[in-house]
Amino acid sequence: MRTNPIYIARDGKSGMHVLVRILVVGDIGADYLPIDPDGFNELMMARDARSLVLATQGLGPMFASEGDLAGRIFVPSELQRGIAGEMDLVPSDLGVLLSECYFDPYAEPVGTGDMGYKEVGRTAKKAARELIDEFDFVNAGNLSYLDSRFRAVIEPLHDWIFARNLLSIVLRIGGLYRTGADPKTILETARFRKVEPVSLKERFNMGSATCYAIPIAFNPFYRTGNLLVNDVTFDAQKIWPLYNSLTDIKKSFTQAVIDHHLKGDGNEFVKFLTSIEAAQADGRFDNRKNHPEENKWWYLVVSSNIDGKSIDDQMQIANRILQAVDGRLFQPRIAYSGVKMAEIAPEQKPRNMLEAMWLLVRNHPDHYLLTCKRCMRTVLSGTQGGERSFCSNSCRATWSKEHSAKKR
Known part of the structure; x- marks a missing residue:
C-alpha cells in the first residue's frame, strides 16, 4: 500500500500538522502486507521531519479500515476546494512543525534538576523547510484527475511521531541488553530519567514510588493558540487517534496534570503524563516563556510500584513494560483457515501500522x-x-x- 503522492498541511482547527495521503480506492480496507525491515528502519532512523514523512510514504497508511478512517477520507479535488471548509487545511508552518517533531528519546537530558531534553538543531530546520517547499498540500496543483480511482486520507503527523518514538524507546532496551548493558541500570542507560525529587513527582502526579520518565512526544496543549482553549477543546480521537486507542484517558480538574495510562488490567504503572500548567503565568495562560521547559513534552512514565510491590531491579521493570506494550498492541490468535498450504493462520490481522510493525519485531x-x-x-x-x-x-x-x- 505504498503511497504516491503524499503531502503535508496544517489543520487550521487543531493547529497541528497532518499528512494528506493519496491511496487507491481498492487499498482502503485491505489487510496490511508484511512490513519490510528496511522500511521499518527508515522510520526508526528518521532524524528530521522530511525523512520521517518519506518513511511514512513507503510504509503506507497508519489506519487501513474505513471504520478507523471515518471522517478522514476525501475525494482529492473536493478536499482542495474545502481548504477553508470541513478540514480547514492551511499552509504548513515551519516553527509549529519543528515544535511538533520532537524525535528524541535518544537525546541527552539537559541539566540535572529538571526533565528538559535537547531540541532539534539547524539541520532539522533545513529539512523541515525543504519538506514544506516540496510537499505542502496547498501547492499540490489540481488533483481532480485522481478523483475516480483515488482518495485523500488525512493522518495526524503526531500519531506517526508517537508510534516511532514508542517503538524506539521500548526496543532500545532490548538492543542495549544484547550488548551487555547492566540490567540493574538499563532504564537509565536507555535515557530514562530516574525521578525521585518530591516536587517533580507532585508536578507530574507520579505517586510516591520511584519512577522513570522519558519524553515521547510534543505536548499538544502547547500547539498554536491559548493554553486554556487548547485544554477545553482537546479531542484525542481527532488530534491523536492512535494514542487514543492505546490509553485510558483520565482527567482530574483538581490537578494541573493529564493522567493517562496504558489500557489493560495491571497496566496502570505505565503512564503518559504531562503538566498542562493551568495556573496562570504573569496573568496570562499563553505566556509560555515563563513555563518550565518540561511542560512542552508528553512523557512516558513507568512506576517501580507494580501490582503493589516496589521493584528495584530496572530489568524487571523493563520486562514488565515489554509485556504490557505487547499485550496492548498485538497478540494474534491462530485458527484453521481452510486454505491449502496455510491451514493455520492468524485469526486477526493488524488494525493499524503500529501493530503491523510490532508484528515484524516479534517475529x-x-x-x-x-x-x-x-x-x-x-x-x-x-x-x-x-x-x-x-x-x-x-x-x-x-x-x-x-x-x-x-x-x-
Missing part, C-alpha cells in the same frame, strides 16, 4: 535488535556479516572520530 528470525553505540537509534539488523554496533557507516565514522580525539 524476525533473521534480524536482531541493534541499538546504535553512538546515536541510540534502534533498528532491525540482519544476521549476515556478524554482530554490529552502529546503525550506519556515518555513525561508525563519527564515533571513531570522537573517540580518537578523546585519546589524544
